[in-house]
Structure formats: C-alpha cells, structure tokens
Amino acid sequence: MLNLFPWQQAQWQRFLSMQNQNRLPHALLLTGNQGLGLMHFAQLISRHLLCLNPNADNQFCGACQSCQLFEVGNHPDIQIIEPEEAGKQLKVAQIRELIEFMSLKSFTTKNKIVTLCPAEAMNRSTANALLKTLEEPPAQSMLILISHHPERLPITIRSRCQRIEFKPAANQGTIEWLEQQNIEIDYSVDILLNLTGGAPLSIIDMLENNIFAERQHVVADIENIMKDKVNVIELASRWESLGCGQVISWLMRFCQDLARLKLLGSEAEVINSDLRHQLLNLAKHLEINRIMHIYDYLQDKYLESTAQSNFNSLSLLEEIIIYWNNPEHIK
Numbered sequence: 169m170l171n172l173f174p175w176q177q178a179q180w181q182r183f184l185s186m187q188n189q190n191r192l193p194h195a196l197l198l199t200g201n202q203g204l205g206l207m208h209f210a211q212l213i214s215r216h217l218l219c220l221n222p223n224a225d226n227q228f229c230g231a232c233q234s235c236q237l238f239e240v241g242n243h244p245d246i247q248i249i250e251p252e253e254a255g256k257q258l259k260v261a262q263i264r265e266l267i268e269f270m271s272l273k274s275f276t277t278k279n280k281i282v283t284l285c286p287a288e289a290m291n292r293s294t295a296n297a298l299l300k301t302l303e304e305p306p307a308q309s310m311l312i313l314i315s316h317h318p319e320r321l322p323i324t325i326r327s328r329c330q331r332i333e334f335k336p337a338a339n340q341g342t343i344e345w346l347e348q349q350n351i352e353i354d355y356s357v358d359i360l361l362n363l364t365g366g367a368p369l370s371i372i373d374m375l376e377n378n379i380f381a382e383r384q385h386v387v388a389d390i391e392n393i394m395k396d397k398v399n400v401i402e403l404a405s406r407w408e409s410l411g412c413g414q415v416i417s418w419l420m421r422f423c424q425d426l427a428r429l430k431l432l433g434s435e436a437e438v439i440n441s442d443l444r445h446q447l448l449n450l451a452k453h454l455e456i457n458r459i460m461h462i463y464d465y466l467q468d469k470y471l472e473s474t475a476q477s478n479f480n481s482l483s484l485l486e487e488i489i490i491y492w493n494n495p496e497h498i499k
C-alpha cells in the first residue's frame with residue numbers, strides 16, 4: 169500500500185495522471201510549507217517509478233529487487249542532495265556529483281532519480297551548474313526539486329520544472345490523521361493547524377518537543393518587556409533556543425490577535441484562542457498603531473531570518489525586543 173499522507177491525495181493523483189498519459193517531465197518541483205512531508209512524497213515517487221513489477225493499480229509491488237533495495241535505504245538509483253548543514257547553501261561540488269550520478273546507467277534498468285532539497289539553498293553558481301542538466305536532461309532520469317520558498321528560485325529553474333503545489337493541510341482526513349497519532353493533544357486541532365500554517369508534521373514535531381507550551385512563556389515575556397523588566401540579552405538568547413523564525417512567527421500571530429481584540433472587542437475570533445485572556449490583558453496596554461508598526465517590523469525581520477543569508481539571529485531578536493517598547497524611536 170502507498171503510504172500517502174491524507175493531505176497529499178490530490179497531488180498524487182496529479183502525478184499518476186502525468187504518468188498514465190506518458191507526460192512525466194524530467195524535472196518536478198514540489199512546493200509547499202515545511203511540515204507537509206514533501207520529501208516523503210518525493211520518496212514515494214522514486215519508489216513507485218523504480219519498481220520493476222508495479223501492480224495493476226500502478227502501485228509498487230514491495231517485493232521486487234528494486235523495492236527491497238528501497239526498503240533497506242540503499243537503492244543505487246536514488247540520490248538525495250541536501251546542504252551539508254541545515255540552513256546552509258548547496259555547493260557546486262554537490263551539483264557536479266548530481267550531474268555525474270544522473271549520467272550513469274541505471275542499476276535497475278529503469279530511472280535514475282535525484283531529489284534536491286531545499287532548492288532555494290542554491291546560489292547563483294549552483295543554480296547555473298544545475299541549469300544545463302535541466303536544459304538537456306539525461307535519458308531516463310528524473311530530478312525532483314523540493315522548495316519551501318519557490319519565489320526565491322531563479323525563473324530559469326522554475327520554468328523548466330513541472331510544479332506540484334501543496335497547500336496548507338486542513339481537510340477532514342488531516343484532522344482524523346492528527347487525532348490518530350497517539351499524542352497528548354491539549355489543544356484543539358484547529359488551533360494547531362492555525363499555528364503551524366496547516367503543517368501536520370510540524371504539529372507532531374512541536375507537540376513532541378513541548379514547543380506549543382512555550383508560546384505561553386513568550387506572551388509573559390512580552391508583558392515583562394512592556395514593564396521594562398527584562399534583560400534583553402538573556403531573553404534574546406532564550407528565544408533563540410526556541411528557534412528565531414519560530415518566535416518571530418508567534419509574535420506576528422500575537423500581533424494579529426492583538427489587533428483583532430483591539431478593533432473587534434474581547435469576543436473577537438483569535439488564532440491563539442488558548443491565550444485569549446493573556447492577550448486581552450496585553451491589548452489593554454497597546455495602541456492599535458503601535459501593534460501595526462510592530463507587526464510590519466516583525467514581517468521585515470521574518471523575511472530577513474528566512475533569507476538564507478548568514479544573519480545573526482541573536483542580534484535580530486535583541487532588535488525586536490528593543491523595538492517592541494520603542495517603535496517610534498527606531499526607523
């Protein structure tokens with residue numbers, strides 16, 4: 169049986185219909201947020217295309233030599249290219265390795281499949297190195313690019329790939345899947361999907377690491393910032409340990425809720441409904457203009473933090489803490 173996640177059904181059908189019509193491209197671009205299982209999907213495609221004996225429903229058999237090699241994680245026709253360290257760029261040498269791999273003859277006499285993730289970890293020279301392969305793909309090869317920020321890919325790369333897009337997951341199947349995961353969920357599934365932008369695998373990860381509970385502390389931190397009761401450096405380093413991008417995205421969602429509470433009153437619908445009481449309290453001490461300024465500022469900082477370039481997350485968080493209290497003094 170194919171082990172698809174319930175939010176990947178439409179994308180899988182799209183892939184199958186390309187295959188059934190003999191329109192499979194040499195390069196696929198899978199796009200969507202982190203936490204949607206795009207690598208998992210790419211692996212399913214690889215396994216599916218390499219099976220030597222697919223059954224009538226077009227599913228891999230699980231028994232042939234190719235399926236067995238896949239099972240032990242040692243298939244010679246599959247390669248995965250990732251940055252050597254998370255958050256770092258891909259190297260030209262890695263792209264050369266990819267090109268050489270794709271030009272070799274397939275072991276199972278089917279395809280050679282390379283998955284590259286994340287594609288936005290290519291800079292101009294790595295993208296150029298890859299471009300030639302995209303323009304003249306070796307026979308019987310497939311390249312699967314995975315991107316969480318496709319807007320950052322050069323148009324020359326994007327235009328040569330067939331794109332399969334994954335939207336935030338929120339369907340009934342997803343909700344049931346989450347409820348079946350045997351984890352203690354103290355929050356409603358709606359809140360969790362809202363907080364992660366519809367990324368079920370991120371929810372699992374964050375629940376296991378008790379990350380959601382940390383949001384409560386961050387709201388308390390903001391109360392303390394506003395009372396001038398924090399050590400900026402200490403707080404920034406604690407926030408950094410939670411993940412810089414993570415904390416900024418929480419702060420942005422807090423601001424959205426604060427603005428709603430301010431404009432629509434205490435009963436307004438909010439994202440962080442489990443923190444309504446604390447947020448209401450904060451809203452009392454903030455003017456709407458200031459909330460908007462802070463939100464804009466956070467949005468800029470969020471883009472900075474995800475722009476891959478080597479940024480200093482500690483000083484970025486320090487700036488945010490200082491800005492929260494003095495938005496009119498900076499910029």
Ligand SMILES: [Zn+2]
Nearest residue numbers: 219229232235
């Ligand atoms: Zn098989």
